[in-house]
Amino acid sequence: MKNDLKKFRGKVYLAGAGPGDPELLTLKAKRAIEEADVIVYDRLTNPNLLNLNMEAQRIYVGKKAEYHHKNQDEINEILYEEACKGKIVTRLKGGDPYVFGRGGEEALYLKDRGVKFEIIPGVTSSIAGPGYAGIPVTFRNIARSFHVITGQRNDNAELNYKHLARLEGSLIFLMGFKNLAKICKGLLEHGKNPKTPVAIIQWAATSRQKVLTGELSNIYEKSRNADIERPAIIFIGDTVSLRDDLNFYEKLPLFGHNIVITREAKRAQSTIQKFQSLGANILSFPMIETVFTDSAELKEAIENIEIYDYIFFTSVNGVDFFMDKFLQESDVRKLSKTKFCTIGIKTYNALKKYGIKADLMPDVFEGMEAVEVLKNHVDRNDRVLVPRARLGRNEIVNELKEFCLVKEIEVYDTLIKNTDKEEIIESLKDYDDYEIIFTSSSTFKNFAEILGTDLKGVLEKGRIISIGPITSRAVEEAGYKVDIEAEESTIEGIIEAIKEQREKF
CATH class of the missing domain: 3.40.50.10090 (Rossmann fold)
Known part of the structure; x- marks a missing residue:
């Protein structure tokens, strides 16, 4: 009876986290994160969204090609078990939970076991991803429809290329990069124009976004030499030709910069928003708590x-x-x-x-x-x-x-904030370069204390940015070089210093 009462109180939000840019999170999903006792998240969830609730338990169930941290059955059971403890569980899913996100399967699993759930739609990468690459999914007199297709099938069945090749609108393949050669071959064999423009969009709506364009006849060969990695969207359609005119995101002044924020969480949000509005990718590891x-x-x-x-x-x-x-x-x-x-x-x-x-x-x-x-x-x-x-x-x-x-x-x-050392190292290892911002001597000293013997490797891979002379002194006394020091000891001063440095190269 007691467990039944807990299950009655428990609830699961199946919430779309959007395609990458955390500012594309809906207000309702934000509330679900803030209310959660437990947050269950995957690889495509922007980690900064987790900072909206510093108290919630976090359970990572990430998936990537050929490797699943947790399989779907395990994820379903985690959601059920946590809700049965009377907890509010927010399941964050990249994009929208009902667009190839298996949200329907999770919802049915919970429904069959008497657990309350709610679906919170998210901005799907199938639309936002091309948009951030300067490619509209529809455009008057060019593309009157769009079609979202899964690029992989667990049953190994072939896609109906005969039908897809006849469609006049934009074709958007999610989770299909591994099968790019097969997709191009299938469409060409069934009459799709080999001159049809194609774009491959890697890590859409993030600072790691990379776009490769070509034609249906040559995009596979071009991709082999382009160092494209998953996740990647395959967009096939004539609106790709508008990219040069509509590409806004990659022209933002700090696009491509990976910025590590170490300041206190309650003061970091406005800082994060300033950098994100300029196109930077943010990794937030609060080092202090006041x-x-x-x-x-x-x-x-x-x-x-x-x-x-x-x-x-x-x-x-x-x-x-x-x-x-x-x-x-x-x-x-x-x-x-x-x-x-x-x-x-x-x-x-x-x-x-x-x-x-x-x-x-x-x-x-x-x-x-x-x-x-x-x-x-x-x-x-x-x-x-x-x-x-x-x-x-x-x-x-x-x-x-x-x-x-x-x-x-x-x-x-x-x-000193109890930030997990392994989380910092694991998060940074995927980046070839990054800039670490220290806004006080205490943020640097705590960063050094948490990382211990791993500090040297982390700092030498990135660039050190200091808010002012006092912070720089702390860094230098520890034996490290400050790459950029803000002339004005504010976040705005740091941003200007980074932009000036970028203009020199």
Whole structure:
């Protein structure tokens, strides 16, 4: 009876994850990920989607040609067993679950065993993939229909090439690259025009996208020398001729760049979106986690806030943790005579969200520059409150103490994030090159600690990008070279630095 009640509470979402670009995820699928206790995902799921829910259990059931991590029967049973534990299970499937995704089989398996399920359609690669390659599946007066065909059959039966060769619209073969020679031969033998344009689209809608074009008569020979790998879509039809005019994705400024983000998960999302909008592929491995630290000392500082002439914020986290606590315990009007100093535009904007504009901010986004700016505005008897991290930089506070009365107060701690070392190594091994961004010295130090003896191999294969001098110093002290340092210590500064570097080559 108890197990029956758990099964009644459990539910499975069979959700389409889209073709590769994580921004093509539907709002409903996003909610299903966020609500999940368990996420079951495959090889074609963009790993950044998993970061929408850092608490859920993750079960990988990936499949690729000739190798299945889990077979379909095992996947069906995993969905059933987890739902029977009373859990919300989100089964993420590349593309759409009902377009050659075996979603129907999984749904029937659950239905027959009394488990609730829901289908969440996804953007199918059969349409979005060609679209990202600059190839419309239909176009007035060129292609009035399109046909999606599986390129492989488990029963070894032949496709009906006689019928397919007579179709006038676009032919889109999924999972068919292995059988490209057979597909071309079958269509040609049944009268398909050998001059028909063909495109093979590898890893569609990702930064690894690669497109090979040709004609039905020569595409197989061209593919043998083109280093095309699966997954790949075969598109046969006259709209391939529009690719040169409609190819937008591969022209984005950071297309082809594989960017490794190491910053805290809750702050990484906007960073990820900025890079993705420019065409970059993102691999996110959060290295740190910030947590609020309450104390009697903080409470006392808030109660006596009016004795301070200045509040000096060195980070966005410092602003958020201090101001949230202050507004819980006190009244913003008590800050009416207090002046504020911030390091960097991000910290300035974080404070502005609370309705406060900083009085002082240095032109250079670096801690000691802010100290110099403040030095010109305070005297020996001014009191300065510095809300900061538990392991914040001592040199800033020590320098401030040379010319004013300083009270530093810990408002948060930076912890090492329990990111799986093997997940990092396994994810990066498929890439020939990548760029690793470190947004603080702590992200680099934690990255080094997690990877241990594997650090050298990972860093030497990629390029190291630093947000500013302090972070660069941490990298160099560990014996590594920083390839790019942002002139402006912001994510926007990093993006500009990467774009400038790209233009040089």
